Amino acid sequence: MTQAIQSQAQWLIATDLDGTLLDHYTYSHSAADSTLRQLEAAGIPVILNSSKTRDEMLNLRQSLHNRHPFIVENGSAIFIPQGYFPHMPETAVENSGYWVLEPGAPRRRILEFLRIDSEQHGAPYLNFAAATPADIVAATGLTYAQAEKANRRDYSEPLLWQGNESQKRAFIARANAAGFSTLQGGRFLHVLGQTDKGAATTLLKNIYQRYSERAYRLIASGDGPNDLDMLKAADIAVLVRSPAHPPPQLTGHPDLIVSRNTGPQGWAEAIQHILSRRAQIPK
Incomplete structure (x- = not known):
């Protein structure tokens, strides 16, 4: 009731x-x-x-x-x-x-984790910091101006996952072990602090x-x-x-x-x- x-x-x-x-x-x-x-x-x-x-x-x-x-x-x-x-x-x-x-955690810490992790395990994803405005427009449907605002992040990094589920689970486990959280949104896997x-x-x-x-x-x-x-x-x-x-x-x-x-x-x-x-x- x-x-x-x-x-x-x-x-x-x-x-x-x-x-x-x-x-x-x-x-x-x-x-x-x-x-x-x-x-x-x-x-x-x-x-x-x-x-x-x-x-x-x-x-x-x-x-x-x-x-x-x-x-x-x-x-x-x-x-x-x-x-x-x-x-x-x-x-x-x-x-x-x-x-x-x-x-949350500063974005620079998240990007440093992604850099080190990608060197060891590859990067089966497109992350905003490595994407062009055109990439973000294609992934989101935003305008170019909106895509630029979406990339002015301070506390998190969205990943457009391009690998398989097994790779995603392994990545999430590594992110958690490094002190970060992950959240699956409607389109993106978000890496952020413990919040x-x-x-x-x-x-x-x-x-x-x-x-x-x-x-x-x-x-x-x-x-x-x-x-x-x-x-x-x-x-x-x-x-x-x-x-x-x-x-x-x-x-x-x-x-x-x-x-x-x-x-x-x-x-x-x-x-x-x-x-x-x-x-x-x-x-």
Whole structure:
């Protein structure tokens, strides 16, 4: 039985972008725009949580009219607009108008690992640092300008895997032994520090909680395996169907919604279903 949303709770929504809030093929978010406006009017923050870089996220936040903190590169860093909370969180640093928390690893360390590993075991993948803008455009469908932003990474490295599954498993084991994590996204295998979307979301939720007497509850939405840690951390988990792959397995979650439609249409459908439990939210 799906739990009722209680009026005394303060809700946060953490959401993936590609394939979830953005269409898998066109990257459009228009089908979700009305619901996003409704959430903003209701005072429910939408936290963008993606494998995308800071530069990519800044453009998208503007397009989405989003003013809230956001999480980049699969949980590697949290960007909080300065003054959003009464005080800067401990361990945060100031950077270009943001308070930044960095649970991930610097990209230079990841690239050094990839260099050494490739010398010993080969490189059955295309990684962004070694790719041309044209390579990234071909792999992602992004424009050249978007591809350049996608390659301005600080904390992670996406790999377009071109080897077999046995090679991938061996590579993942070597990355883990070297102190890194890997996450399989919709298109890419991401190498990053010992963090994930769920850990970063929980950290940010705890910061919100410090400044509220009401208990914060979390809705999380995503469509790929790299979203599972975020979905597991949520009070309500939303799996958005993809036109390109089946939903990842999320077993045992007490409140799981699987959308009927795909992408932003499916996202909006699921969020509206949740909001319908709460009559006081303006339509």
